Amino acid sequence: MAQHPKALDDVFQALADPTRRAILGRLGTGSASVGELAAPFDMALPSFMKHIRYLEKSGWIRTRKTGRVRTCTLEKTSFNVIETWLSAQRSIWDGRTDRLERFVSTTHDQEGPE
Amino acid sequence: MAQHPKALDDVFQALADPTRRAILGRLGTGSASVGELAAPFDMALPSFMKHIRYLEKSGWIRTRKTGRVRTCTLEKTSFNVIETWLSAQRSIWDGRTDRLERFVSTTHDQEGPE
Numbered sequence: 001m002a003q004h005p006k007a008l009d010d011v012f013q014a015l016a017d018p019t020r021r022a023i024l025g026r027l028g029t030g031s032a033s034v035g036e037l038a039a040p041f042d043m044a045l046p047s048f049m050k051h052i053r054y055l056e057k058s059g060w061i062r063t064r065k066t067g068r069v070r071t072c073t074l075e076k077t078s079f080n081v082i083e084t085w086l087s088a089q090r091s092i093w094d095g096r097t098d099r100l101e102r103f104v105s106t107t108h109d110q111e112g113p114e
Numbered sequence: 115m116a117q118h119p120k121a122l123d124d125v126f127q128a129l130a131d132p133t134r135r136a137i138l139g140r141l142g143t144g145s146a147s148v149g150e151l152a153a154p155f156d157m158a159l160p161s162f163m164k165h166i167r168y169l170e171k172s173g174w175i176r177t178r179k180t181g182r183v184r185t186c187t188l189e190k191t192s193f194n195v196i197e198t199w200l201s202a203q204r205s206i207w208d209g210r211t212d213r214l215e216r217f218v219s220t221t222h223d224q225e226g227p228e
Contacts, residue, residue, distance in 0.1 A: 076207070085129075
């Protein structure tokens with residue numbers, strides 16, 4: 001999946017909702033039909049379908065219709081998108097820590113041996 | 115930071131915007147004033163301040179005003195909130211993989227030695 005900003009916007013936006021996070025959690029245990037996914041929620045089907053479509057559009061799930069049943073499957077690569085972003089952030093801090101360590105080390109060296 | 119759904123909504127919602135992600139990236143290199151943070155963006159200050167307030171409200175940054183300068187600092191614990199959620203998702207899949215392995219192993223055992 002692309003790492004360009006719009007894709008990241010959608011990937012994170014999809015997670016900013018408890019129903020969508022719960023759907024992803026359920027799909028972590030295996031594929032399920034829209035009916036099975038909707039069952040635990042006290043929500044009209046059209047509203048629920050909006051969440052399904054948002055998860056599909058943002059790349060979190062794939063759906064496939066066979067007859068009258070639409071089956072949803074988790075697209076785990078989206079987790080990689082988030083983890084890539086998180087590790088990029090950590091690199092920024094680590095770079096900062098490295099510079100700080102070099103500074104402390106250099107300062108210490110300039111003080112000469114004790 | 116609390117793990118209840120509303121907090122997670124806000125933490126993820128805050129990341130669904132390229133300006134806010136860029137601010138967090140910049141703050142990863144150290145604290146900065148709102149003026150320094152706003153400089154790279156072609157954006158009116160009131161619009162920029164909305165992003166700053168959103169990041170503060172959602173727990174991503176702390177801000178402190180000294181005289182006329184407001185300084186922003188990254189709140190790294192918010193990354194833990196995301197990582198906790200990610201690792202919970204992974205546990206769900208791993209549980210599924212474990213069950214699958216047990217099933218395969220059991221099936222194999224029942225077939226008896228070759």
